Amino acid sequence: MSPPRVWITGAGGLLGSYLIKTARRYAPDWQVIGLQRSDLDLNDFAALRNRYLADSPDAVIHCAAIAHPPACQRDPEHAHRVNVDVTCQLAEFAVAVPLFFYSTDLVFDGKRGNYIESDAPNPLTVYAATKVAAEQTVLANPRHTVLRLSLNFGKSPTGNRGFNEQFRNELTAGRDIALFTDEYRCPAAALHTARATWELLNQRATGLFHLCGADRLARWEIAKLLLPHWPPLPGRVTPDTIKNYQGPPRPADSSLNCAKVQRLLSFRLPGMAEALAQHPEEVR
Numbered sequence: 001m002s003p004p005r006v007w008i009t010g011a012g013g014l015l016g017s018y019l020i021k022t023a024r025r026y027a028p029d030w031q032v033i034g035l036q037r038s039d040l041d042l043n044d045f046a047a048l049r050n051r052y053l054a055d056s057p058d059a060v061i062h063c064a065a066i067a068h069p070p071a072c073q074r075d076p077e078h079a080h081r082v083n084v085d086v087t088c089q090l091a092e093f094a095v096a097v098p099l100f101f102y103s104t105d106l107v108f109d110g111k112r113g114n115y116i117e118s119d120a121p122n123p124l125t126v127y128a129a130t131k132v133a134a135e136q137t138v139l140a141n142p143r144h145t146v147l148r149l150s151l152n153f154g155k156s157p158t159g160n161r162g163f164n165e166q167f168r169n170e171l172t173a174g175r176d177i178a179l180f181t182d183e184y185r186c187p188a189a190a191l192h193t194a195r196a197t198w199e200l201l202n203q204r205a206t207g208l209f210h211l212c213g214a215d216r217l218a219r220w221e222i223a224k225l226l227l228p229h230w231p232p233l234p235g236r237v238t239p240d241t242i243k244n245y246q247g248p249p250r251p252a253d254s255s256l257n258c259a260k261v262q263r264l265l266s267f268r269l270p271g272m273a274e275a276l277a278q279h280p281e282e283v284r
Contacts, residue, residue: 008061057097115256121135142207151185151187210256
C-alpha cells in the first residue's frame with residue numbers, strides 16, 4: 001500500500017517550507033505534496049477541485065494566506081477571498097479527512113492577554129476578522145483542527161516571510177524602526193510550530209488549540225533578542241509606546257495560553273530566548 005498523502009498549501013512560505021523540511025523526521029509515514037502558488041492557484045476553485053480529486057490527499061495542512069494585516073486592510077475583498085473562501089472550499093473538499101488550519105493570536109482584542117481557547121474572539125482588523133470567519137467553517141467539522149499561532153521566526157525560501165527576516169531586511173536597507181515596549185506577543189520558532197503540527201496530525205488531534213512560544217514579549221524585547229545574532233546594520237532601533245500609534249486598531253496584548261496543546265506534545269514549547277539559544281542558525 002502507498003503511504004497516506006498530505007497536502008501542504010503555501011509550501012513556499014515560512015511554515016509550509018518548515019513542514020516540508022521536517023516531514024522526514026516527524027512525519028516519515030506521510031507522502032508530502034507541497035503546493036506553491038506556481039503549482040496551483042487556490043483562487044481558481046475549479047482547478048483546486050480538480051487537483052484535489054486527482055491527488056486525493058488523506059490530510060490537508062492549510063498554510064496559504066494573506067498574512068500581512070496592512071495588505072488585508074487595504075483590500076478587504078481580496079483578503080476575504082483568499083483567507084476565507086479558499087479555506088471554505090478546502091474544508092468542503094476535505095470533509096472526510098483531517099484538515100489543519102493556521103489562525104492567529106490577533107483574533108483577540110488584546111485587552112488582557114493570556115487567552116485560552118474558550119475566550120471569545122473580538123477581531124480589530126480585517127485580517128483578524130477573516131481568520132475568525134475561516135475558523136468557524138473549519139471547526140464546524142469535528143475532523144478538523146485550528147491552530148492559533150503568534151509570530152513565527154525562521155528562514156523562508158524567499159527571505160522575507162518570517163518576522164525576523166522582515167525586521168532584518170528593514171534594518172539592512174537603512175530604515176529606522178520604532179518598536180513598542182507595551183505590545184505583547186508570544187513568538188515561536190517555525191521549526192517548533194512544524195514539529196507540533198506533525199505531532200498533532202499523527203495523533204489526529206481535532207478542535208481548537210493555541211500554539212506559540214512560552215515567552216510573553218514586547219516587540220522591543222523581541223528586537224533585543226534578535227540583534228545580537230546579526231552584525232551591525234545601518235538602520236536603528238528605538239523603543240516606543242503603542243500610545244503613540246496612529247492607524248488601524250492593534251491588540252496591546254494578544255499573548256496565548258498553550259496549556260491545552262502542551263499536554264498533547266512530546267516536547268516542551270520553549271520561549272524565544274531558549275529557542276534562539278538552541279537554534280541560533282534559525283535567524284542568522
